[in-house]
Amino acid sequence: MKLIIRIETWEKVKADMLEQIRLLLNDYTFQVVALGTGFLGLLSGVIGTYATLRKESLLGDALSHAALPGIGIGFILIQRKELSVLMLGAIISGLIATVIIQTMSRKTVVKLDSALSLILSSFFGLGLVILTSIQNNPNAQQAGLSNFIFGQASAMLRSNVQLIGLTGLVLLVLVALFWKEFKVFTFDPMFGRTLGFSSKIVESLLSTMIVVTIILGLESVGVILISALLTGPSVAARQWTNRLSLVMLLAAGIGFVSGVTGTFISSMGARIPTGPSIVVVVSMFVFLSLFISPGRGILARHMAYRKRQKVFMKQIRSLEE
C-alpha cells in the first residue's frame, strides 16, 4: 500500500515537472531569451575560436571584468538602466584597461600575465565598489544592475535580442569575407605582413570583433563568466577535428546548445543566474571532449598507446625467440 502511494507521488512529481517544462518551452518570453543566448553562444563559439587560437583568452577575461566599472559609472551618469549607455561605459572602461595592460607589459618590467591579472582584479574590484554604492542609494531604477555580474538572461528585452542578432550577423559576415586574412594572421601574423596585408586593419578588426562579442554577452552571461563562453566551445571543438572551418562550425553548435540549455536550466529554478548555468553546460562539453574525443582525447590516446605497446611487445618477443 505504502509503495503504491509513493509511486503515485513520484508519478505526480514527474508529471508536474513535465508540465512545467512544457509551459516554459511554450512561453514566448523564454523562447525569445533562449534564442538570444543561443545566438550569443553561437557567436562566442565562432569569434572565440580566434581568441583561443591567438592565445588571447586571458585578455578577453581581463576585458570583461574591466567592463564592470564602466557599467556602474554609465548608470550613475544617467540614473537609468539604458542599455546603450551602459554598453558604451563598458567599452570605454574595457579600452582603458587594454591600454593600461599594453603599456604595462611593453614599457615596464611587468609580464603580460601579471599585468592581466592585476588589471582584471583591480577593475573588477572598482566595479563592485561602484555597484554596491549605487545599491545603497535608493533608486528604483537600479534593480537588475547586479545582473551584469553573473548574468540574467531573463532580464533581456526583445530589443536586446534583436541587437545581438543584428550585430552577430555583421560579425559572421565579416568572418566569411575575411576568412583567409583572419586565418593567416591567426596562424602566423608576421608572415601575413610580408604578404602585403595591413596588419593594422586585420588585427584591429579581429580584436574589435572579440570585444564586441564580449560586450554583447555582458548582460545575459555576466562579466565573470563571459570569457568561459568565449573559450569553452572552441576548446571542446578543437578536440574533434583538425580543420579550422570545422572547429569553428562545431564551436558554433556547442555554443548555441549551451546558450539555450543554460537559459533553460536558469529559468527552471528561481533566481538561478544564467551565466553560471550556461558555463556549466559548456564545461560539460569541454570535459567530455577532452576525455572521449577520438584521436586527441585522453581515453583514445591511452588506448592507442596500449595497443601500440602490445603490438611492439609481440614483435620484440618474436625476435627474441
Place this chain on the structure above:
Amino acid sequence: MDDKQAISIEHLTVAYDARPVLWNITTGFKEGRLTAIIGPNGAGKSTLIKSVLNFLQPITGTVAFSIQNEQNVPYKKIKNKVAYVPQNTSVDWDFPATVLDVVLMGRYGHLGWLKRPGKRDKDLSKQMLLKVGLPTFASRQISQLSGGQRQRVFLARALAQEADIYIMDEPLSGVDMKTERIIMKLLKKLVEQGKTVIVVHHDLQTVEDYFDDVVFINREVIAQGPVQEAFTQGNIDETYHQDRNLGEGEG
C-alpha cells in the same frame, strides 16, 4: 651576368638600444645571383634582414628594391614580390591546419583581399610540396612534423609565393645533408630563372660550392663581392676574429 642590384642598402644604422647593432651598412644584392650573408652569432645578420623588410625601424639609411619594371621602390610597394623565411618562427604548431593549408597561404598575397584560393593555387602548392620532397604530406596535420620537415613546409610556402626576391635566414640549420642538397638545388634553380636569392649561411665549408656572391657582416660590412674574389682567409679572419659584440662598441 648583369650587375643590376635587386636590393640596395645605403648608410643603414640600426640599434635596439644605445649601442648600434648595424653601423653604416652600405651594400647591395645583385639581381639573379645567389648571395650568402656571413658573420658570427650576434653579428646583426637577422637584424639586417628585418630592417630590409620593415620589421625594424632603422635609425638612418635607405633600402631600395628593383625588380622587373619597378625601379628603386620602397619595400611596401613590392611586398608581394619578396618571399621571406625567418630564422625561427614561433607559430603554434597545434593550429588546426594541414601542410597544404600552410603552403597555400603563400598564395594569399597574389590573391589580394577577400579572394579565396582556387584549384590553380592548390595545384601549384602541391607542386611546391613535391619540390621540397614532401609530396605525401599534403593532408598531414602540421603538429605531426619534425623540425626539418617544418622548415621544408615553410620553404614550400615561400616558393608558392612565386616571388622575385627570396630572403632566407639560415634555411639550412638543423636539416640533414640530403635535405640541404635538395634545398640548395631549389635555390640554384630559382637563380637560373633570374630570381634573386639571399641566404644567411653559417657553414664556411660550403660557401664556395653553393654561392655566387658573399657579404661578410659583423656590425659593419667587412667585405663583399663574388665568392672567387671576396671569400678569402683574410676576410674570414677579420669577420670572425673581432667579436665586436662582446666588448663595448668602439663608437
